[in-house]
Amino acid sequence: MTSRFREQLEEALFPPLVALLVALICGDLLIMSYGQSPSMVYRLLLEGTWGNAYGFGQVIYKATTLAFTGLAVSVGIRAGLFNVGAESQLAAGGFLAGLMGLALSPAVPGAVALALCMIAAALGGGVVGAVPGYLRVRFGAHEVIVTIMLNFIVLALLNWFIANHLHVPETLHTPEIHAGAIPRLDRFIPAFHGSAANFTILAALLTAAAAWFWLFRTRRGYELRAVGLQPDAAEYGGVTVGGVWFRTLTVSGAIAGLGGINYVLGYKHYYEDGFAGGSGFLGIAVALVGRNHPVGVILAAFFFATLSQGGLAIHAFVPKQMVEVLQGVVILAVAMSVPEVRRALQQARKPARA
Amino acid sequence: MTAAADNTAKPAHPIIHMKGIDKFFGPVRANRGASLEVLSGEIHALVGENGAGKSTLMRILGGLMKPDAGTVEVNGRDVTGWSTNDAIDAGIGMVHQHFMLVPTLTVAENIVLGKEPVKSGMFDYARAVSEVMALSKETGLTVPADRKVSELSVGEAQRVEILKTLFRGAKILVLDEPTAVLSPPEVKELWTVLRRLRDAGGTIILITHRLDEVMDLSDTITVMRAGETIERLRTSATTPAEIARAMVGRDVTLMSPQGEALGMLGHSAPDASAGHAPNDFSAALEVTDLVVTGSRNTRVVDGITFAIQPGEILGIAGVEGNGQTELIEAIAGLRKSVSGNIRIAGYDITDKDVAERRAAGLAHIPEDRHRRGLILDYSIADNLLLGLQNDYSRRGVLDSERIAENAEKQIESFDIRPPSAALPARALSGGNQQKVVIAREMGHGFTVLLASQPTRGVDVGAIEFIHERLRAARAADAAVLLVSAELSEVLALADRVAVMYRGRFAVVMPAAEATEEALGEYMIGTRTDTAA
Numbered sequence: 001m002t003s004r005f006r007e008q009l010e011e012a013l014f015p016p017l018v019a020l021l022v023a024l025i026c027g028d029l030l031i032m033s034y035g036q037s038p039s040m041v042y043r044l045l046l047e048g049t050w051g052n053a054y055g056f057g058q059v060i061y062k063a064t065t066l067a068f069t070g071l072a073v074s075v076g077i078r079a080g081l082f083n084v085g086a087e088s089q090l091a092a093g094g095f096l097a098g099l100m101g102l103a104l105s106p107a108v109p110g111a112v113a114l115a116l117c118m119i120a121a122a123l124g125g126g127v128v129g130a131v132p133g134y135l136r137v138r139f140g141a142h143e144v145i146v147t148i149m150l151n152f153i154v155l156a157l158l159n160w161f162i163a164n165h166l167h168v169p170e171t172l173h174t175p176e177i178h179a180g181a182i183p184r185l186d187r188f189i190p191a192f193h194g195s196a197a198n199f200t201i202l203a204a205l206l207t208a209a210a211a212w213f214w215l216f217r218t219r220r221g222y223e224l225r226a227v228g229l230q231p232d233a234a235e236y237g238g239v240t241v242g243g244v245w246f247r248t249l250t251v252s253g254a255i256a257g258l259g260g261i262n263y264v265l266g267y268k269h270y271y272e273d274g275f276a277g278g279s280g281f282l283g284i285a286v287a288l289v290g291r292n293h294p295v296g297v298i299l300a301a302f303f304f305a306t307l308s309q310g311g312l313a314i315h316a317f318v319p320k321q322m323v324e325v326l327q328g329v330v331i332l333a334v335a336m337s338v339p340e341v342r343r344a345l346q347q348a349r350k351p352a353r354a
Numbered sequence: 355m356t357a358a359a360d361n362t363a364k365p366a367h368p369i370i371h372m373k374g375i376d377k378f379f380g381p382v383r384a385n386r387g388a389s390l391e392v393l394s395g396e397i398h399a400l401v402g403e404n405g406a407g408k409s410t411l412m413r414i415l416g417g418l419m420k421p422d423a424g425t426v427e428v429n430g431r432d433v434t435g436w437s438t439n440d441a442i443d444a445g446i447g448m449v450h451q452h453f454m455l456v457p458t459l460t461v462a463e464n465i466v467l468g469k470e471p472v473k474s475g476m477f478d479y480a481r482a483v484s485e486v487m488a489l490s491k492e493t494g495l496t497v498p499a500d501r502k503v504s505e506l507s508v509g510e511a512q513r514v515e516i517l518k519t520l521f522r523g524a525k526i527l528v529l530d531e532p533t534a535v536l537s538p539p540e541v542k543e544l545w546t547v548l549r550r551l552r553d554a555g556g557t558i559i560l561i562t563h564r565l566d567e568v569m570d571l572s573d574t575i576t577v578m579r580a581g582e583t584i585e586r587l588r589t590s591a592t593t594p595a596e597i598a599r600a601m602v603g604r605d606v607t608l609m610s611p612q613g614e615a616l617g618m619l620g621h622s623a624p625d626a627s628a629g630h631a632p633n634d635f636s637a638a639l640e641v642t643d644l645v646v647t648g649s650r651n652t653r654v655v656d657g658i659t660f661a662i663q664p665g666e667i668l669g670i671a672g673v674e675g676n677g678q679t680e681l682i683e684a685i686a687g688l689r690k691s692v693s694g695n696i697r698i699a700g701y702d703i704t705d706k707d708v709a710e711r712r713a714a715g716l717a718h719i720p721e722d723r724h725r726r727g728l729i730l731d732y733s734i735a736d737n738l739l740l741g742l743q744n745d746y747s748r749r750g751v752l753d754s755e756r757i758a759e760n761a762e763k764q765i766e767s768f769d770i771r772p773p774s775a776a777l778p779a780r781a782l783s784g785g786n787q788q789k790v791v792i793a794r795e796m797g798h799g800f801t802v803l804l805a806s807q808p809t810r811g812v813d814v815g816a817i818e819f820i821h822e823r824l825r826a827a828r829a830a831d832a833a834v835l836l837v838s839a840e841l842s843e844v845l846a847l848a849d850r851v852a853v854m855y856r857g858r859f860a861v862v863m864p865a866a867e868a869t870e871e872a873l874g875e876y877m878i879g880t881r882t883d884t885a886a
Contacts, residue, residue: 217754219747226740229729235688236718236726237740238709 007345012296015341016289019333026329027322034318041314048313049306055313057185057195061267062305063298064197065090067204068259069283070301071211072125072252074292076143078215079248080228085132085147086256087280088154089125093257094264095158096124098271101177101264108179117180117265118203118258125257126250128154133249137242143249151280162273173272182266198266204301207255208294215294224248256280285331291338303330367430369394369526369557370415375424377410377581384410385421386581392526392574397548397558399568399589402578402601403673403877408561411578412528416448417441428526447519451530453511455518457504461497462486465518489521494550509540516547526557533567545571563601563673565594565880579603594880602841602874636700637661638833639685639802644694646680654680656857657694662802662833667824669848669865670837673877677857678837679721682806685835686718687711688726699801712741715801719791719808721837727791728779735761735775738794760797768793769819785816796823803827806837821847841870841877855879 028038049055069086076083083089100120104113132146159172166174182199186192215221226234227244235241263275286304290296304327311323370392377385385407392398400408413419415426417438426434428444436444455464462483471481486499495513503511512532519527529548533541548558548571562568568575568589575587577600584600639662646655654677662668670678683689685696687708696704698714706714720726728737738761739746746757761775768789770782779787788808795803805824809817824847827834838844844851845865852862853876860876875881 217752218750219743219752220750222736222739222743222752226729226732229731230725232725233727233729233740235708236686236720237743238707238712240707 010345011342012291012293014345015338016291016296016300016334018341019289019330019337022333022337023326023330026333027326030322030325031318034322036317041317044314044317045306045310049310053189053191054193054195055309057192057197058309059302059305060185060201061196061198061262062308063301064201064204064262064266065259065279066282066286066301066304067201067208067298068262069256069280070286070290070297071204071208071294072129072256072259073283073287074290074294074297075211075215075224075255076248076252077287077292078228079224079244080231081136081245081248081252082144083129083132083147083249083252083256084144084284085128085150085154085253085280086283087276087278088147088151089128089253089256090259090280091158091276092128092154092260093121093123093125093254094260094275095161095271096257097121097180097261098174098177098264101180101269102174104177104179106178110179113179114182114265117177118261121260121264122254122258125260126254128257129253130246130250133246136249137246143245155274155276159273162271166271167273168270171272172274173268174270176270177265180265181269182261184266196267198262200262200266203258203261205298207258208298211255212294220247256283282327285327288331289334367394368392368427369429370559371427372411372415373425373427375411375414375426376422377407377414377419378422383581385414385424387424387583388578388581389583390415390576391586392557392559394557395552395555396573397552397560397571399572399575400559400561400578401563401565401568401575401597403563406578406601407581408578409530410581412448412530412559412561415441416446416528418448442522442524445523445525447516447522447524447527449512449515449519449527449529449532451532453515455503455511455514458502460500460502461506461514462499464503464514465489465499465521467518469522486517486521489517493517493520493547493554495520495547507540509543512540512544513547520551525555526559527551528559528561530561531563532560533562533564541567563878565597565878568597569594577601595875598874598878598880599871601878602870637697638664638666638699639835640695640697640700641685642695642697644681644684644696645692646677646684646689647692648680653692654857655684655691658857658859660852660859660862662835664801664831664833665828666850667828667834667836667848669844669851670835670854671841671844671851671873671877672854672860674839676854678854679806680857681854682718682721682804682835682837686716686720686804709741709744715799716804717795717798717800717802718804719795719806721806721810723787723791728787730780731778733776733778734765734770734782734790737779737790738764738797740794742794742798764790764793764797768797783813785812788812788816788820792820792823796827800832803832803834804837805834807839808836809838809840809843841873845870845873853877855882 031038031041049059069090072086072089073083097117097120100117104116128150131150132143135141135146136143162172162174168175184192185197185199186195215225223234223239224244226237226239227241231241259279264271282304286297286300289303290300307323307327311320368391370390372388372390375385375388376383388407388411390400390411400412402408410419414421417436417440420435424434425432428446433440433444456467459467462479465486466482471478471485473481483499490497490499495517497510497513497517503514506514516527532544552558560572572589575589575592575597577584577587577597579601587597641661642659644655644658645653648654656677658681660668672678680689684691687706691704694704695702698716701714703711703714724730729740735757739757746753746760758775764770765773765775770786770789770793779790782790792808808824809820812820824834824836836844836847845868848865850862851865851868851873853860853873855876856879860879860882
C-alpha cells in the first residue's frame with residue numbers, strides 16, 4: 001500500500017518537475033541570447049515576486065483568478081469535456097457580480113451583499129457554461145467549438161453593454177459598486193500595501209477544496225470521472241452521460257464565473273471591459289500543468305502568477321515577452337513530459353517487480 | 355479439370371497461390387499455415403465462421419498486411435509482403451464490407467478518383483462521365499454517373515465500389531461479405547454481375563459465411579477454421595452439410611478448453627433440466643416481439659419472443675453479428691428497442707433506464723469488459739461499485755467504509771488476484787478483470803443475469819470458476835441469458851439452446867437434444883425452423 005502511494009506520488013510530481021527543468025534550460029538559452037546572466041535574471045524574477053510583500057501580494061492576486069479558471073477547466077476535463085470558454089465565463093461572472101453590487105443599496109449588510117454578488121457571479125458563468133452543455137447533449141455540438149464561439153459572442157455583448165449603457169464617461173468601466181466589496185489583505189497585513197491581493201484567495205482555496213470533495217468523495221463525482229474515462233462503461237453503470245455533460249459544463253462555467261469577483265469585488269470595485277485579459281485561456285495551461293487535480297491546480301496557478309508578475313520585474317534586462325515564451329515552453333514541456341516521464345517511471349519499476 | 359469424380363479440386367495453374375501463411379496479432383494467431391489456391395476465371399468462395407481468418411488472409415493478399423510466414427504467389431510470381439499499390443498494379447481489386455467512397459462527390463468522380471482524366475491541366479469531368487458510362491455498359495453494372503454517392507442506395511454504392519476497382523484494371527476481384535448489406539433482389543443482381551465478370555475472364559474471390567450463397571454462385575470453395583485452411587472443395591461435388599461440418603468442425607469440442615466438461619455434461623444435462631423444470635409462476639425474464647434496428651434501419655433484432663424461468667439458463671448460440679449484441683443491449687437498456695416488450699418477473703422494464711432495470715433485479719456481464727464492464731483506471735474497489743454507486747452513498751457522499759468492506763469481501767469470495775483493492779483494474783490479468791465484473795454483477799441479489807461472452811479471453815482456471823458461478827446462480831433460482839461464441843460453452847451450461855440467425859431465433863431446443871452438428875447448420879442458415 002505504501003509503495004503504491006509512493007508510486008502515485010512519483011507519478012504526480014515527477015512530470016511537472018521534469019517539465020520545469022526543461023523550461024528552465026530553455027529560459028537559460030533565451031536569457032543568454034540577450035547577453036544577460038540567467039542566474040541574475042532568475043534571482044530578480046524571484047525577488048520581484050516572492051522576495052517582497054508587494055510582489056507576493058500581486059502573485060496572490062493573479063493566482064486567485066487563475067485558480068478559478070484552472071479549476072473550471074480541470075473539472076471539465078475530468079468529465080472528458082474541454083471547456084475553452086472560461087474567458088467569457090469569467091467575464092460574465094464579473095459582470096453580473098458588478099451589476100448586483102450596483103443594484104444593491106449600501107444599507108444591505110456586507111455579508112448578505114457579498115453572498116448575493118457571489119451567487120450572481122456563479123450564475124453568470126454558469127449560464128454561459130450551460131449553453132454549450134445543452135447544445136452538446138441536445139444536438140451533439142462539440143463543446144470546444146461552441147465555447148470558442150461563445151467567447152466572441154459574450155465578450156462582444158458585454159463590451160456593447162458597457163460602452164452603450166453602463167460606463168462612466170471617458171472610460172470602459174461601470175461606476176463603483178455600492179455593496180459587496182471584498183476587503184484587501186493589506187487591511188490586516190499592512191506589508192501587502194498597494195498590492196491587489198484580497199480575500200478572494202480564501203474563496204479560491206475553498207472552491208478547490210470543494211471541487212476535490214465533489215470529484216473524489218461524492219457519487220456525482222464518481223460518475224463524472226467515470227464519464228470522462230469511459231463513457232460507455234459509465235452508461236452501462238446506469239449513469240446518464242448527457243446529464244453529466246450538462247451539469248459539468250454548467251458547474252465549470254460557474255467556477256470560472258466566480259473568479260470574476262477577484263477583480264470586480266476585490267480589486268477595482270467596478271466591472272471593467274476586458275478585465276479577464278486572457279486569464280480564462282491561461283486557465284487551460286494551469287489545468288494542464290496542475291494535472292487536473294485541485295491541489296495541482298492551486299500550485300500551478302501560483303506558478304503561472306509568479307511568471308506573469310516576475311515578467312514585470314525583469315523587464316529592464318530582457319523583454320517581458322520572454323516570460324510569455326517561457327510560459328509556452330512550460331506548457332509544451334508538460335504536455336510532452338507527462339506521458340514520457342510516466343513511461344520511464346514504469347519501465348524503471350518493471351525490473352524491480354519481476 | 356479432370357478431377358470431376360474427386361470432390362477435392364486440384365488446381366492446375368493457380369492465378370493466386372498462398373502457402374503456409376502465418377499471421378499473429380500479439381498472442382492471437384489469425385492465420386496458422388493457411389493456404390489458398392484460386393484458378394483464373396473462377397468464382398472462389400472463401401468460407402468460415404467469423405474469426406476464422408478469412409479477412410486476414412485477404413488483407414495479406416491485398417498488401418494491407420505482411421504475413422509473418424508463408425509465401426504469396428500471383429500469376430506464378432512470388433509477391434510475398436507486397437504493398438497495396440503493387441497489388442492494385444497486379445490487378446487485384448478489394449471491395450470492402452464498409453464502403454470507401456466520398457459521399458459528397460458524384461459517382462463518376464468517385465470511380466475515377468486517383469486516375470482522373472485531365473484536359474489542359476484541369477479535371478475533365480465530361481470525359482470521366484463518358485468513361486464511367488462506357489465501363490458501366492461493358493460490365494452491366496448500371497450506375498447513375500451524375501448522382502452524388504450520398505444519394506445512392508446500398509446496392510448502388512456497392513456497384514460503384516466494384517466499378518471503381520474495375521476502372522483501375524482489376525482482374526481479380528475480392529469481395530468481403532458483399533451481401534451483408536443487400537436486400538434479396540440486390541443480391542440477385544450482384545450474382546448476375548459477378549457471373550458476367552467471370553465469363554469475361556475475371557477471377558472472383560467471395561468471402562462469406564452463408565452457405566446458400568456459396569452453393570448458388572461459386573465454382574470452388576476453400577473452408578477456413580480457426581486460422582487454418584481445412585478443405586478445398588469443388589462446389590458441384592459437395593453438399594451444404596459437408597461444408598457446414600468443415601466450417602464448424604466435428605472436432606471443435608476437443609480443441610476447446612471446456613471439451614471435457616462438455617462430454618460429461620452432455621449426458622447429465624437431461625437430469626439438470628428435469629431438476630429445474632419450468633414452474634407455473636411468471637417467467638423471470640419475458641421478451642415479447644422485440645425489434646431493434648441498426649444502422650440503415652436494418653432490423654438487427656427482428657421480432658424475438660422468449661421467456662426464461664427462475665433457475666434456468668437459456669443459451670444463445672450463433673455466428674457473431676446476427677443480433678446477439680443488440681438483443682442483450684436492448685434488454686440491458688443500453689440500446690433503444692423499436693417495438694416489443696421486456697418484463698422482469700412480470701414488471702415491465704421496456705421504457706426504464708439502465709439504473710431502474712438494475713434496481714428491478716437485472717445484472718449484466720457485458721461482452722466487452724474493456725469498453726463497458728470496467729473503468730480501467732478506476733481501482734478494483736471503485737470498479738466493484740459501478741452501477742451500485744447509489745447503494746454505496748449516503749446523501750450523495752460515497753460511503754468509503756462500506757466500499758472498502760465490499761471490496762475486501764468480493765476480492766476474497768471471488769478470489770481476485772492480486773488481492774489489493776487500490777490497484778487499478780488495468781493492472782489485472784484478463785481473467786481477474788473478468789472476476790471483478792462477475793463479482794460486482796453476481797455478488798448482489800439479482801433475478802435475471804445477462805451473461806455475454808462471460809469467458810472471452812479468460813484463462814482455463816478462470817473459465818471453470820465462472821462456469822461454476824453461473825451454475826450456482828441457476829441453483830439459486832436466478833434466470834440466466836447466456837450468449838457465447840463458444841458453442842461448447844453454451845451446450846455445457848444451458849438448459850435450452852437458441853440459435854440466433856439474422857436477428858431471429860432459428861431454433862430453440864433443449865440442450866439435451868442439441869448437437870454441435872445440428873446447431874451448426876442453424877448457425878449458418880442452412881436450416882431454419884419456425885422462427886421462435
